[in-house]
Amino acid sequence: MEESVKPPTQSRKVLIIEDEYFISELYVRALEKAGYQVVLAVDGKNGLDKALSNSFDIILLDIMVPTITGTEILERLRSNTTQIKGKVIIITNLEQGEETKEKIEQQADGYIIKAEITPKQLVSFLDNIK
Amino acid sequence: MDHIKKLKVQVFGQIAFGLIAVGIISFGLWYILFEQIELDSITALVLAFLGIIGFALLLGELLTRAVLEPMNALTTAILHVAPNHENTPSSPPNLEAVKIGRELVSSMALQIYQLASHESASNAETESRRESIIQAVNVVNHLPLPLFVLNSERNITNASESGIAYVGLESGKLFGQPLEDAIHLEFPSENTLGVWIDECQKSKVTSTKIWERVRITLPDQAMKQCDISAHYNRDNPSGTEFIITFFDRTDKYNQDDESLGFVALAVHELRTPVTMLRGYIEVLEDELADSIDDEMKDFMHKMNVAAGQLTIFVNNILNVARIEQNQLMMHLTETDWPTTLNAVLDDMEIRAKTSGITIERDIADTIPPVGIDNISIYEVIANLIDNAIKYSKGSKNIIVSSQVGDNDLIETTIQDFGIGMPANVTANLFEKFYRNHRTRGKAAGTGLGLYLTKSIISAHGGQVWVNSKEGKGSTFGFSVVPYSQLSEEQRKGDGKGIIRQSHGWIKNHSMYRR
Numbered sequence: 001m002e003e004s005v006k007p008p009t010q011s012r013k014v015l016i017i018e019d020e021y022f023i024s025e026l027y028v029r030a031l032e033k034a035g036y037q038v039v040l041a042v043d044g045k046n047g048l049d050k051a052l053s054n055s056f057d058i059i060l061l062d063i064m065v066p067t068i069t070g071t072e073i074l075e076r077l078r079s080n081t082t083q084i085k086g087k088v089i090i091i092t093n094l095e096q097g098e099e100t101k102e103k104i105e106q107q108a109d110g111y112i113i114k115a116e117i118t119p120k121q122l123v124s125f126l127d128n129i130k
Numbered sequence: 131m132d133h134i135k136k137l138k139v140q141v142f143g144q145i146a147f148g149l150i151a152v153g154i155i156s157f158g159l160w161y162i163l164f165e166q167i168e169l170d171s172i173t174a175l176v177l178a179f180l181g182i183i184g185f186a187l188l189l190g191e192l193l194t195r196a197v198l199e200p201m202n203a204l205t206t207a208i209l210h211v212a213p214n215h216e217n218t219p220s221s222p223p224n225l226e227a228v229k230i231g232r233e234l235v236s237s238m239a240l241q242i243y244q245l246a247s248h249e250s251a252s253n254a255e256t257e258s259r260r261e262s263i264i265q266a267v268n269v270v271n272h273l274p275l276p277l278f279v280l281n282s283e284r285n286i287t288n289a290s291e292s293g294i295a296y297v298g299l300e301s302g303k304l305f306g307q308p309l310e311d312a313i314h315l316e317f318p319s320e321n322t323l324g325v326w327i328d329e330c331q332k333s334k335v336t337s338t339k340i341w342e343r344v345r346i347t348l349p350d351q352a353m354k355q356c357d358i359s360a361h362y363n364r365d366n367p368s369g370t371e372f373i374i375t376f377f378d379r380t381d382k383y384n385q386d387d388e389s390l391g392f393v394a395l396a397v398h399e400l401r402t403p404v405t406m407l408r409g410y411i412e413v414l415e416d417e418l419a420d421s422i423d424d425e426m427k428d429f430m431h432k433m434n435v436a437a438g439q440l441t442i443f444v445n446n447i448l449n450v451a452r453i454e455q456n457q458l459m460m461h462l463t464e465t466d467w468p469t470t471l472n473a474v475l476d477d478m479e480i481r482a483k484t485s486g487i488t489i490e491r492d493i494a495d496t497i498p499p500v501g502i503d504n505i506s507i508y509e510v511i512a513n514l515i516d517n518a519i520k521y522s523k524g525s526k527n528i529i530v531s532s533q534v535g536d537n538d539l540i541e542t543t544i545q546d547f548g549i550g551m552p553a554n555v556t557a558n559l560f561e562k563f564y565r566n567h568r569t570r571g572k573a574a575g576t577g578l579g580l581y582l583t584k585s586i587i588s589a590h591g592g593q594v595w596v597n598s599k600e601g602k603g604s605t606f607g608f609s610v611v612p613y614s615q616l617s618e619e620q621r622k623g624d625g626k627g628i629i630r631q632s633h634g635w636i637k638n639h640s641m642y643r644r
């Protein structure tokens with residue numbers, strides 16, 4: 001629905017933590033085309049390790065990932081010892097329980113329902129994160 | 131049932147007799163006027179008479195059925211709701227016909243009650259008249275229908291035996307109380323019994339109303355669901371003003387709710403594959419644009435449209451399930467209305483084109499910013515246009531207009547020139563699972579789209595309406611509120627300073643502020 005916006009001048013680094021291969025393929029492709037540097041992690045443990053390197057501008061985090069869940073990762077990334085500078089955006093199709101919802105609202109920088117967004121819309125969404 | 135049979139024979143006899151008489155008279159007239167049959171062709175004459183009689187009998191039978199349908203339906207309905215009745219038929223009553231029956235039985239009961247209280251107040255003239263009224267009240271009290279009488283103070287003054295049994299309350303907790311205090315009723319829309327009673331007492335002399343899918347919560351009992359029929363008559367000195375009749379439909383409605391829950395669960399699983407499908411189609415459409423011919427481009431377009439349709443379907447089901455669980459959240463943001471409307475129309479135009487339909491736009495350019503939840507409103511417009519396309523049947527135009535209307539609300543209408551609907555259909559159109567039986571076979575649908583539309587628009591503080599004429603087409607309209615009219619709480623959304631929009635939210639994000 002939104003008009004796509006021009007990619008930012010400097011190439012930003014994005015980490016995608018997503019186990020669904022089709023989804024991640026689409027997101028990686030769309031973001032790379034738009035000039036982002038993209039790194040993919042297909043499970044929670046791997047994703048957390050990469051995220052802690054603290055070199056990403058944006059982290060797209062799926063809730064339902066193997067080994068460590070998205071909510072746990074979010075909590076770790078937001079704990080006092082590991083404060084990271086990148087924006088953490090939750091990507092999910094799940095209906096969240098009240099408790100999880102509240103946690104996500106407090107700790108994440110954004111929330112995207114995958115079913116309601118196309119890869120192009122994802123790009124324009126990220127383009128506008130300052 | 132015997133009474134009904136007897137009545138049927140009587141009605142049939144009279145109708146058939148009338149038809150035979152009319153037939154013979156017209157035959158005689160025709161004979162005299164045209165003299166087309168020679169006198170000696172007795173056989174032809176006899177055949178013609180037989181024909182007329184046969185025709186009259188057939189037509190008589192059909193007419194009798196039509197005339198007695200509400201009566202039959204009422205009997206079935208009463209037997210259906212009667213507790214432990216030996217003759218309870220296994221088939222559920224015909225809902226359409228029962229509606230007439232419901233009104234009949236309620237208004238009859240109201241009249242009897244009013245008559246009774248009026249007579250007892252004025253010392254009935256004759257003993258036999260008194261007797262018969264007492265008998266009538268007795269009959270009503272013993273009807274196998276939960277039935278409540280309210281006075282002008284809205285308190286319960288009488289209840290049928292099965293009414294008391296149905297709610298399982300002692301009469302002390304029932305009589306002298308307002309119905310809605312004694313029994314917790316949950317109505318499917320904001321037009322509750324209380325609202326109707328207010329309206330009646332304010333501005334009406336008589337009124338009738340039926341609610342469907344009313345939930346009843348009673349202490350120590352499983353939730354019940356029923357239809358409620360209510361009658362009001364101000365013109366009586368005794369104080370008996372309202373009669374409220376319950377038609378228990380717990381089995382049927384619980385089953386619907388369970389199936390909806392199951393469907394929502396199943397549909398949820400569709401979300402991920404649909405997301406992928408749309409993603410890949412988007413990639414293909416984009417990247418093949420320069421290398422494929424127009425026909426292939428058109429196919430690609432149609433594929434995209436179909437995937438979009440699937441998404442709307444999935445979202446409809448999930449949203450209705452959310453409404454059921456009180457989980458559908460609206461997050462109203464300040465939005466430019468023409469931009470939003472045009473964006474949806476751009477998407478829907480592709481679908482309209484595949485059915486050979488053009489969408490004409492008539493959008494005023496002086497519309498102030500509105501307060502809406504983008505994705506919900508997208509669904510509302512998409513649903514209404516989808517319906518317009520479905521029921522256009524051969525006509526080539528849909529007109530979408532939008533302007534500022536009464537109270538500065540922003541009104542948008544979607545007009546088609548298709549099959550239209552009679553008034554009795556439009557009355558129930560926005561109810562859950564409602565599908566017109568006449569169009570059921572002609573167009574696909576879940577019966578949830580308009581219910582959802584109404585729920586979403588109500589949550590926005592707007593209204594939905596429909597004007598329709600059979601064979602001429604329908605106009606669906608809805609209104610939304612200008613952003614300037616929203617309350618402080620509505621503007622804040624969840625009060626955490628989070629801006630939400632169509633596909634998610636992001637903190638401290640200014641993109642969608644216009």
